[in-house]
Amino acid sequence: MSEFTKTPGWLDWYAGPSQPRFQLPPGAVDAHCHVFGPGAEFPFAPERKYTPCDASKAQLFALRDHLGFARNVIVQATCHGADNRAMADACAHSGGRARGVATVKRSISDRELQELHAAGVRGVRFNFVKRLVDFTPKDELLDIARRIKPLGWHVVIYFEAVELAGLWDLAAAVHDDAGVTAVVDHMGRPDVTKPVDGPEFALFLRFMHEHANVWSKVSCPERLSVAGPRALHGEQAAYRDVVPFARAVIEQFAERVLWGTDWPHPNLKDHMPDDGLLVDFIPHIATTAALQHQLLVANPMRLYWPEET
Numbered sequence: 104m105s106e107f108t109k110t111p112g113w114l115d116w117y118a119g120p121s122q123p124r125f126q127l128p129p130g131a132v133d134a135h136c137h138v139f140g141p142g143a144e145f146p147f148a149p150e151r152k153y154t155p156c157d158a159s160k161a162q163l164f165a166l167r168d169h170l171g172f173a174r175n176v177i178v179q180a181t182c183h184g185a186d187n188r189a190m191a192d193a194c195a196h197s198g199g200r201a202r203g204v205a206t207v208k209r210s211i212s213d214r215e216l217q218e219l220h221a222a223g224v225r226g227v228r229f230n231f232v233k234r235l236v237d238f239t240p241k242d243e244l245l246d247i248a249r250r251i252k253p254l255g256w257h258v259v260i261y262f263e264a265v266e267l268a269g270l271w272d273l274a275a276a277v278h279d280d281a282g283v284t285a286v287v288d289h290m291g292r293p294d295v296t297k298p299v300d301g302p303e304f305a306l307f308l309r310f311m312h313e314h315a316n317v318w319s320k321v322s323c324p325e326r327l328s329v330a331g332p333r334a335l336h337g338e339q340a341a342y343r344d345v346v347p348f349a350r351a352v353i354e355q356f357a358e359r360v361l362w363g364t365d366w367p368h369p370n371l372k373d374h375m376p377d378d379g380l381l382v383d384f385i386p387h388i389a390t391t392a393a394l395q396h397q398l399l400v401a402n403p404m405r406l407y408w409p410e411e412t
């Protein structure tokens with residue numbers, strides 16, 4: 104039992120997820136998920152903006168097996184700040200089946216970076232979502248991007264759609280100065296009530312077209328959707344309003360997309376998704392076996408397990 108008290112209104116992750124009807128291709132990677140604590144073993148960071156429920160590595164690996172994934176990419180959650188122990192411990196105990204994305208400060212030593220690498224870390228996350236983190240200056244981020252380049256790591260960037268214009272130069276600098284790949288979380292969080300061919304999403308697509316180093320996770324329909332999880336009839340997807348956005352990204356950038364469950368789904372207060380239903384969302388956005396293989400196997404393997412590809 105951890106001594107931490109959950110943020111009021113916080114929903115626990117979905118126990119007993121359904122068995123997906125969509126059969127994942129062999130070797131599929133859940134490329135965006137987290138562990139929380141457990142708080143008694145890995146305390147949450149003092150500077151955190153929320154206190155989650157516990158979500159251990161054993162529970163994550165059980166979900167992986169239940170859904171039919173082969174591997175995980177565990178992304179450092181902001182509730183752990185730059186203390187990467189829970190995430191690194193999960194990677195180190197995965198039998199080589201999990202890689203990680205850390206949060207680091209500029210003050211991190213080369214030795215600490217090497218230790219994270221040995222545990223399985225292959226990237227760092229830059230977070231611009233104001234409700235989740237305090238501000239970090241761009242020159243510090245760029246410095247970190249340069250430091251991780253020799254390790255063959257990449258950068259994961261999380262921002263809201265309104266922040267995109269301000270991040271244009273950073274993405275270019277990450278590419279031109281640091282020479283590393285930048286993966287955007289959740290398609291830059293588009294407002295899906297706006298048209299998929301409207302100016303806001305066009306800007307995101309242009310961002311990807313102009314920056315050959317930028318990848319996107321086509322994840323988190325449950326965060327983006329206004330329609331919600333209810334399918335109107337059997338053939339229609341849950342979270343159907345997100346489908347055209349994710350399809351556009353997958354079809355235009357098939358070699359630069361990733362997918363993940365986002366388990367245990369931080370900060371959801373209205374609706375907690377059934378992870379089995381999330382897997383069933385995949386064939387609605389990656390509509391051919393070839394696209395599914397790229398999204399779920401070939402792309403994440405290239406980024407996180409390049410030595411095996």
Ligand code: 0GY
Nearest residue numbers: 179180181182235365369370
């Ligand atoms: C996500 C999204 C969120 C949170 C975090 O690290 C985090 O706390 O990533 C969010 O609240 O939108 O990708 O899990």
